[in-house]
Amino acid sequence: MSYLELAGLQKRYGNAVAVDDVSLSVEQGESVALLGPSGCGKTTTLRMLAGLVAPDRGAISLDGGDITRLPPHRRNMGYVFQSYALFPHLTVARNIAFGLEERGVPRQEIARRVDEALALVRLAGLGQRRPKELSGGQQQRVALARALVIRPSVLLLDESLSNLDAKLRDAMRHEIRSIQRSLGITTLFVTHDQVEALTMCDRIAVMHRGRIAQIGNAEDIYDRPATRFVAEFVGRANVLPIQRDAQGRTSVWGQPLPLEAPEDGDLFVRPQRMRIAPVSEPAGESAARLTGRVLRSVFVGDHVEVLVEGGGGQLTVETPSGTTIPMEGAEVAVVWPRAESRVFAREAP
Known part of the structure; x- marks a missing residue:
């Protein structure tokens, strides 16, 4: 059994299912992100873990012991709220000492541990x-x-960086990760920000409609998405409709592109995996290729986003800055490794 186990957790609010059969195993010292959009159930899952919300069904165990029905103060979990929830009338030291005072820790020990925490x-x-x-x-x-x-x-972190500006958020991501690693503390981090999840955690559990859609490390989630939702939510992707003729042959933008695809499917390719090439350049056996015209290009610092139009659709290619970009209106080929193609069935709205 893992250090922390969530087994079949479910929580309803009236007829709405907030969390639906969530199971998760976390090893001691591991940092795991619960990543997903608003309303996916990630914060409710965290609050059930903290004891702030009672699950309707399922169990939570910590270090081999069942804590499902224990009150929050008996779970020994640290919770960092999105709003920080600091007491405005108390000093910084007294804010930090609050939990120790509630536990009856001797005053001299409190002072020592507060100083350690401040440092x-x-x-x-x-x-x-x-x-x-x-x-x-x-x-x-x-x-x-x-x-x-x-x-x-x-340690439970609930959207703890969302109130900071972009530069400070970036600095705090690395600082919290460094502290977590140095202390070896087991951590669950709720966020809707994929960059935070990818950079701060050992594994990521992507949540969708109250369930875990996929769990894995950053490379698994980004490069090998298990579902259409994960492919669309994590990172950027070009989504290209696949056509199929009466003989079952597949094409994209009206150009032949052999793919194993369902009847109604879309092709997903990351913009970073594509490159612009001359139309005369052959694709090669291990590459896929489409042709179109450059609609426009936008400088974005370390790369240039090139928008290519063809067959009634558009796609974006991210090219390193300094690369020669064809003029707007120029006909180009867009080439990428076939192994980078992901195909998913279309879903009803």
């Missing part, structure tokens, strides 16, 4: 300030220190 999150010397006197990033660190100071068995 861990790089806030040494700021213990006597109030939350309103701190920046957003500093408040986020206080919330993290408060969760870590109790030495939790599991």
